[in-house]
Amino acid sequence: MDRNNIDWRGYIPAITTPFNDQDELDTKMLTTLLEWLHQEGMHGIVVAGTTGEWFSMSLKEKTLLYKTASHVLAGKMTLVAGCNAFTAKDVVTLAKLASDYKFDGILVTPPPYVKPSEREIYTFYQEINDAVNIPICIYNWPPGTGIDMPLPLLERICDLRNVVALKNSTGDSDKFLNDATALHEKVRVFGAPMNEYGIKLIQEKKSDGLMGAGAVLGHYQSAFFDELWQGNIEKALEYGAMDRRIMNDWFDVHYVAKFGSAQAIMKMALNLQGLPGGNPRRPILPLLDDEINIIRWSLEELGIL
Numbered sequence: 576m577d578r579n580n581i582d583w584r585g586y587i588p589a590i591t592t593p594f595n596d597q598d599e600l601d602t603k604m605l606t607t608l609l610e611w612l613h614q615e616g617m618h619g620i621v622v623a624g625t626t627g628e629w630f631s632m633s634l635k636e637k638t639l640l641y642k643t644a645s646h647v648l649a650g651k652m653t654l655v656a657g658c659n660a661f662t663a664k665d666v667v668t669l670a671k672l673a674s675d676y677k678f679d680g681i682l683v684t685p686p687p688y689v690k691p692s693e694r695e696i697y698t699f700y701q702e703i704n705d706a707v708n709i710p711i712c713i714y715n716w717p718p719g720t721g722i723d724m725p726l727p728l729l730e731r732i733c734d735l736r737n738v739v740a741l742k743n744s745t746g747d748s749d750k751f752l753n754d755a756t757a758l759h760e761k762v763r764v765f766g767a768p769m770n771e772y773g774i775k776l777i778q779e780k781k782s783d784g785l786m787g788a789g790a791v792l793g794h795y796q797s798a799f800f801d802e803l804w805q806g807n808i809e810k811a812l813e814y815g816a817m818d819r820r821i822m823n824d825w826f827d828v829h830y831v832a833k834f835g836s837a838q839a840i841m842k843m844a845l846n847l848q849g850l851p852g853g854n855p856r857r858p859i860l861p862l863l864d865d866e867i868n869i870i871r872w873s874l875e876e877l878g879i880l
Contacts, residue, residue: 593853619653
């Protein structure tokens with residue numbers, strides 16, 4: 576299995592998980608959000624990722640999340656299940672659920688917090704690979720794991736049988752380019768920004784798209800890739816500038832929130848548009864009024880509000 580066994584490309588955002596005022600996963604809100612994402616032309620979605628607050632959901636809730644997403648969108652777009660956990664055994668449990676619910680693949684970071692060695696990271700992915708039969712997207716996420724996986728390690732992991740893609744959220748643009756240059760013939764590489772640099776990467780077939788967070792601008796974000804594929808570079812850059820605007824307003828170069836938390840930011844951006852972002856769940860807290868005003872100002876400047 577390799578990049579040629581899948582058709583993933585374009586904008587495949589990691590979406591929010593809507594919790595209601597009772598702090599419950601709200602499947603009605605979730606269904607509305609999923610239908611809106613389909614209507615807005617997403618090329619796929621990732622559920623239960625970092626933006627989706629995987630770290631505060633129980634196995635029962637993740638099962639319900641997978642089930643609902645599959646019911647609404649299976650066969651309509653690429654579905655990737657975040658299956659992050661501290662142990663390979665727990666990842667495998669989630670991966671088998673994702674497979675049962677007809678997901679197209681899984682997204683997995685190295686174990687967060689513990690900062691395992693390179694040998695331990697490779698063994699972690701090897702054990703997952705050997706226990707599942709579903710395409711795997713490895714996720715290099717330095718702010719969440721404390722590790723920016725070096726290229727030799729990524730190369731070894733990408734040689735595993737079920738590994739087909741890499742979401743590379745390194746904040747080092749030179750490293751991203753070096754990784755993409757070395758790996759793009761083996762796996763699909765996600766992380767190209769919506770600007771001239773990202774267009775160059777895609778045109779050179781060194782990246783296949785972006786698994787960006789939230790999809791809070793709806794079709795304005797997916798349209799970047801639609802226009803690019805049609806050769807409408809200037810129009811693509813217009814849409815890309817909108818995505819870059821919120822990224823620059825709300826996040827630093829390492830994709831870490833400048834205020835509050837990313838999950839609360841994305842949910843509030845949806846809520847302000849009358850969409851079902853819902854509430855964040857502790858330890859993530861709702862934004863303060865001045866933080867909400869930053870989001871409102873960005874969206875007003877873009878003509879979204």
